[in-house]
Amino acid sequence: xxxxxxxxxxxxxxxxxxxxxxxxxxxxxxxxxxxxxxxxxxxxxxxxxxxxxxxxxxxxxxxxxxxxxxxxxxxxxxxxxxxxxxxxxxxxxxxxxxxxxxxxxxxxxxxxxxxxxxxxxxxxxxxxxxxxxxxxxxxxxxxxxxxxxxxxxxxxxxxxxxxxxxxxxxxxxxxxxxxxxxxxxxxxxxxxxxxxxxxxxxxxxxxxxxxxxxxxxxxxxxxxxxxxxxxxxxxxxxxxxxxxxxxxxxxxxxxxxxxxxxxxxxxxxxxxxxxxxxxxxxxxxxxxxxxxxxxxxxxxxxxxxxxxxxxxxxxxxxxxxxxxxxxxxxxxxxxxxxxxxxxxxxxxxxxxxxxxxxxxxxxxxxxxxxxxxxxxxxxxxxxxxxxxxxxxxxxxxxxxxxxxxxxxxxxxxxxxxxxxxxxxxxxxxxxxxxxxxxxxxxxxxxxxxxxxxxxxxxxxxxxxxxxxxxxxxxxxx
Ligand SMILES: [Zn+2]
Numbered sequence: 001x002x003x004x005x006x007x008x009x010x011x012x013x014x015x016x017x018x019x020x021x022x023x024x025x026x027x028x029x030x031x032x033x034x035x036x037x038x039x040x041x042x043x044x045x046x047x048x049x050x051x052x053x054x055x056x057x058x059x060x061x062x063x064x065x066x067x068x069x070x071x072x073x074x075x076x077x078x079x080x081x082x083x084x085x086x087x088x089x090x091x092x093x094x095x096x097x098x099x100x101x102x103x104x105x106x107x108x109x110x111x112x113x114x115x116x117x118x119x120x121x122x123x124x125x126x127x128x129x130x131x132x133x134x135x136x137x138x139x140x141x142x143x144x145x146x147x148x149x150x151x152x153x154x155x156x157x158x159x160x161x162x163x164x165x166x167x168x169x170x171x172x173x174x175x176x177x178x179x180x181x182x183x184x185x186x187x188x189x190x191x192x193x194x195x196x197x198x199x200x201x202x203x204x205x206x207x208x209x210x211x212x213x214x215x216x217x218x219x220x221x222x223x224x225x226x227x228x229x230x231x232x233x234x235x236x237x238x239x240x241x242x243x244x245x246x247x248x249x250x251x252x253x254x255x256x257x258x259x260x261x262x263x264x265x266x267x268x269x270x271x272x273x274x275x276x277x278x279x280x281x282x283x284x285x286x287x288x289x290x291x292x293x294x295x296x297x298x299x300x301x302x303x304x305x306x307x308x309x310x311x312x313x314x315x316x317x318x319x320x321x322x323x324x325x326x327x328x329x330x331x332x333x334x335x336x337x338x339x340x341x342x343x344x345x346x347x348x349x350x351x352x353x354x355x356x357x358x359x360x361x362x363x364x365x366x367x368x369x370x371x372x373x374x375x376x377x378x379x380x381x382x383x384x385x386x387x388x389x390x391x392x393x394x395x396x397x398x399x400x401x402x403x404x405x406x407x408x409x410x411x412x413x414x415x416x417x418x419x420x421x422x423x424x425x426x427x428x429x430x431x432x433x434x435x436x437x438x439x440x441x442x443x444x445x446x447x448x449x450x451x452x453x454x455x456x457x458x459x460x461x462x463x464x465x466x467x468x469x470x471x472x473x474x475x476x477x
Contacts, residue, residue, distance in 0.1 A: 011145035067135035079152035082112035083252035083284035092353025099140030101461030116152035125428025178232035188220035191227035264288035266313035331355035341473030394421035
């Protein structure tokens, strides 16, 4: 809409003190405009760094400093803890453009959104920083006037330094990736015998989880639980003591043991959680590695009946011990969502990321077929390199040739699992590819396309993420 001579985002128009503040598109750029009601104001107001436009008007670019000013002035634009709510959903946005679409989704459902959620791996592959990730969410929330609250997750952090980095910026959630401390390949044969204290605590004891579920540790199970997870438990306890125990930082703490080759059995899950709690570690969520495969960007692969049986026990353990189950790589796991919603009794955290990027690329295939073909051809050429970072198993030969497909059939590639995985894991290489002269080969053209087709992307997210949430059994409202 036209407002004060600018093409303004209507939902952002806010009055504070003697100023009106709003976001606007100005000469092809999104900016913050401040308008003073009092004549004669000539310095940038309210903590913003802004250029003077005259007539009491100021233009503040979307910088980190101005994002900080917004967060200070409007608390709803800063992340808050929300994992204690029954339902929460991580909507990782690798491009920094998905939040307006996500806001439309989350306005309609009773579920807490985590709009800013990136791992260090994703930051490195996209050349972004946690400042960028958080600021993109802040600007989108302000622009759309979203006041229900959102979280920011420093996802899959593995080091003290990275945890501190995210917390110091105000991230409201830390997902601690314990995988470097999980001893894969330990079997009951090569594991050391557990010390007497563990034997007394666990061996042949019956743990009543409630709901008719009991757990019993035999010699081998105890030996293996301790050998595989012992060091990871110590690591998580150390991080907790450093950052949270004394209230230095307040953030939702998630324990992740999923990014490893060892499937977490319900018995191992119980062991890890029990040991953490007994060590005084308080956590909001725990992410086991479930049976079967949660590959990126495609549906669940594996024995559905076994998954349903195991998640029932995992969910009962989490209920009994007082935290939520967190389901990672939740993009597109449509066949298991109903079981997750049912067995957790609607109490869960779920994370998605890649699917939001794939929807952006679906928009590219729809809006600019020649550009999409170029990107796709490049993705094929770098697949081997990209597969170093992600475990996926697409059959590249099963992907139709984009140069023989008709324009209108290109978006259909995003119904093809092999094509989905190809595009899913090559995002970093696609976005960082440069020409000989140093300019980006695809990145700038793609971002321009997404800006020009913002409504199409937003509609796609409403449909696609909405489908995730509906299948999880979340009610509207
Ligand atoms: Zn994970």
